[in-house]
Amino acid sequence: MTEDNTATATVVGEGAPQLTTRLSLFRRMTELRVFEKRVYDIFLQGLVKGTTHLSLGQEAIAAGFGEAMRSDDWTFATYRGHAHTVSRGVPFAPIMAELMGRRGGLMAGKGGSMHLTSVEHGMMGSYAIVGAHIPIATGAAFSAKYRKSGQVSVCFFGDGTTNIGAFHEALNFAAVWKLPIVFVCENNLYMEYTAISAVTAVEHPAADRAGAYGLERIIVDGNDADAMYEIANKTLDRARVGGGPSLIEALTYRHAGHSRADPGKYRPDEEVAAWIAKDPIPNYRKRLLDAGVDESVLDRIEKEVAESVDIATELAKASPPPGEDLILKDLWSDGSSTWRN
């Protein structure tokens, strides 16, 4: 266990992944970016009611894990779950339709933006109570271990989430039973509108607590897709071979506000500018070009993604409202919501 606050236990980005993998990472990040920008557009157009939380700027984390995970691994995410949902291969259209409250939505409009779930894709849910999914993801890992299935549970959450009780309970649980789980703290420096540093007793809200559960202290550049891919592989492998849980703190930044139309004005301009300069996508694009990738390859990926988001948007818009027949359905396993005879 490394507990020196100044060092980062995991040196990342050393061996670059294969080119095909890197192109896939680029495509994934592009998908997340284009998709969420579109979500923001249709939100401003009034097509998305309620709320929505974007991961713009944080794409490398979802992309790196999406690339590294086995198709039967599980993702548990928060209300800020679009990126993780897309990253597990869930098509754009039903996600977009869910945000718009349409029948064609991933949950037919019953769940909404904060609860994206596609069990078929291993996307085991987005949870809107801060911290609640950490013990639930731990339970999935328990099940994988019990059934010796080799599956790994991956649980994403924010920096602010490290201060809630459920985090603490679940981390200890997972560590005691050496469960196959990777906890990924996306430290974007802010909770809603308050800086994590203003309300946390340590500098690194996740990494500085790893020792409290006997875990390695891991800090990684969350804006570097190669680094994320590498740490994902390392921690997924560890979990799969019985090495138990990992807790990763990925440093990143959200470009937009917390939710909806929040302009994020509580953040200093220079800070925002510095992080925009660290935007994971243009930097990765440049890295690929530097590595000799032909620009036309990247252009084509961007074009393909843009087209498929366009198509999905139209599909979602064409989907009808959910229909009242759904209201009283599927509370119980018999499909009903009947609680009395």
Next chain:
Amino acid sequence: MTEDNTATATVVGEGAPQLTTRLSLFRRMTELRVFEKRVYDIFLQGLVKGTTHLSLGQEAIAAGFGEAMRSDDWTFATYRGHAHTVSRGVPFAPIMAELMGRRGGLMAGKGGSMHLTSVEHGMMGSYAIVGAHIPIATGAAFSAKYRKSGQVSVCFFGDGTTNIGAFHEALNFAAVWKLPIVFVCENNLYMEYTAISAVTAVEHPAADRAGAYGLERIIVDGNDADAMYEIANKTLDRARVGGGPSLIEALTYRHAGHSRADPGKYRPDEEVAAWIAKDPIPNYRKRLLDAGVDESVLDRIEKEVAESVDIATELAKASPPPGEDLILKDLWSDGSSTWRN
């Protein structure tokens, strides 16, 4: 911050306290021991209904803090709260009467063994939901700081309590605002019937987590009254001068079972024997004799304590049942429990 697992940050027991203080510590421990043995006797006689949790073997912790605390400091304890209550100067008789469910009880029989409270003595309550009082004690510290009163909040809890969410939330809160509070984990190696080591990811359930809140790692011999007194002074002083919270892990052992008539059979015989040999009271007696205290002085203390416990027992037994008139009283501040007109 010392984070080396093998070292103990605080070296204790170096400068021995004054003789008068040491005699007072001896008297306090003797009071706790004699009182709780009596509680156990009357429990076996069927005079105490419900449950009861003894601190036999753990007396040095309550005694050390009781001696060091200012009379307007606050104690927050658990269901295992007899010792801390006595240690704040609450007389024996009303405590005993409360355990017996009598009108003369500290709360007239309405609270019971697990909720001993005497605001007048700074004994701000015993709480029976594991962990719940940690944030509450933090709130008292908040109030002391806000009112600049110089008071310190002292919160006692067990090893098992470190794995519940409320612990984590409160520690961070207290550390962020540098509140005047001392968290005292009485590590008696067991929860109810399960060893803490079986369900905790680190060896020292409190001390190994101090770093997660930016706090010093403190482990102390909880069976040594001098050491407890010293660390109590040190941490109370730190709190009083604005130095913020401390988290102490005091190593100790309960001689009896968890509660009621639990024989504690889940613990290996050798372990029990080894800890009985470390009994804080005979050892402290010996230490005082070695330091030149005349045995008659100690004998007299023991005799006085025994007499006052005898008197208290009779007083408590003589107290009548609480009377039905109390049932509907004191839910609200107007003295009633009226919720409708």
Next chain:
Amino acid sequence: MAELSLREAVARAIAQEMRRDPNVVFLGEDVAAAGGVFKTTTGLLEEFGPERVIDTPISEQAILGTIMGAAMTGLRPIAEIMYSDFFAVCWDLVVNQMAKTRYMTNGQVSLPLVMKTGNGGGLRFGAQHSQSIENWAMAVPGIKVVMPSTPVDLVGLFAASVRDDDPVLFLEQKALYTVKGDVPDGDVCFELGKAVVRRMGADAAVVTIGTMVPRALEAAEILAKEHGIDLTVIDLRSLIPLDTACILEHVVRTGRLFTVEENPRVVGWGAEVTSIVADECFFDLDAPLVRITTPYIPLPSAGELEDKTIPSVELIVETILKRMV
């Protein structure tokens, strides 16, 4: 006199109490610098400073524990729990600690504290951000439960809650934040446990609270105009204490009771009111006692679904029409 939205009335109310009493402090997530996620607490940090208006970590148990410990040692704290649904993560502090401590200690401990929160549905926030938790709190003796439906009530009832020596759960209906109304200048403070008759009518008593008050009133107008049915509409304003006398008076007078509530039916406060009536003025009743509620489901997120789930003006009109025969 100023015209305020219910949203603006919140900061007005808190400021009134903080000016009055230096022992009033206010804490919660994003309440200080950001002025609250619902923009209900704007300006308080600026006026009262960071010692009294405090941004906390996401630690609801610590927030409620803190106000409880502060209240028992001399302060009169206010905490915001952002959405009422989040009380589930800190429910122990409410039901096992705050609600029971005075009683268990035979009156030794006072807990003059207020928990304010955004409650109820209608904003398409989905099942975990739209619940009505008033009946959760009613189920546990020892917590007062207050829910204003107008800006002036918000100020007057909030002041009463802060000045009360017992723990109060103060429910701000998110769906009412934009409702406007006049609030007098100067000290505004009402009494808890007093219902208000918002409309007098001879045919039935409609008992309601919060977001359902304007809906019941609108339904009453439609029923009066289009169907000649003349309703009394009672705004309870607080559930604990409950103004049973007011309810019974108007049920006895009209012979009929309808309750209109946002709770998902089962063991909602409507059941309590109905049961009181069914016991205490049974022989004055002319007809079955009818509850109009959200059905027994979590709230769906899509607008179309949510609107058909929480009692609407249409549902109230329809149900009353059907049951008045």
Next chain:
Amino acid sequence: MAELSLREAVARAIAQEMRRDPNVVFLGEDVAAAGGVFKTTTGLLEEFGPERVIDTPISEQAILGTIMGAAMTGLRPIAEIMYSDFFAVCWDLVVNQMAKTRYMTNGQVSLPLVMKTGNGGGLRFGAQHSQSIENWAMAVPGIKVVMPSTPVDLVGLFAASVRDDDPVLFLEQKALYTVKGDVPDGDVCFELGKAVVRRMGADAAVVTIGTMVPRALEAAEILAKEHGIDLTVIDLRSLIPLDTACILEHVVRTGRLFTVEENPRVVGWGAEVTSIVADECFFDLDAPLVRITTPYIPLPSAGELEDKTIPSVELIVETILKRMV
């Protein structure tokens, strides 16, 4: 056939289900090596081993999160929450997560899990270890609520709960652990949502559950013998689902309803039953609908006080006598 105490029936029930289905696992505090603090789970670790019978840390949120995550990925887990009062520290997992996930995901997620717990008062454990939380759970759509009053019901209803594909809160009344009764050998499994008429009588329907069942039956015998009042006593056995048909049938037949419950009155399940009756068979009623409950207070600890607080045989007799005139 074996005579078992309700306490012994618990281990009998869990063992039956664990033998039947290898996907059933069981976790909780002190449940394995120690056999449970109420000694309800003795022998399970020995038979099923430490992979399936697991002692946990004091981390109720983690316990319930674990069974939820396990249930959604193919297991049928059982968790013990030692005392039902402790649900307050993990209530979010129950009401916001388990109760809502199937609905929110449009049916994608199944949660076949059981939460078992010691519920209710009578043991002088004081206000934080004696609560009846059945109405807490009823207030939130999506949790089944089961409460047996006999050993054989415990086994049969527990088996049904484990085999059910929805989350079940299974309430073991601590005050009934010593009650004895015959349990057949072999597979015992009943249906949820079926009440049982424990006594047939013409004068009134008494609806009850759990610890209050034997008390209501004893009261009925006294009332029959000493006062010629002949009661029907219905043991609901589960509150969600609720056997309303059985309730209505006997209320219509007798014209009268008494509910007897341990909840502290306000928004208890008795209010729900009463409200259903007041709406759905109003014209068949002969008399006010009467709830017999614990008063609106936390439970006091001293024996004398607790006995005068939870409905006793005497209170049931007295109340019915007074209200039958």
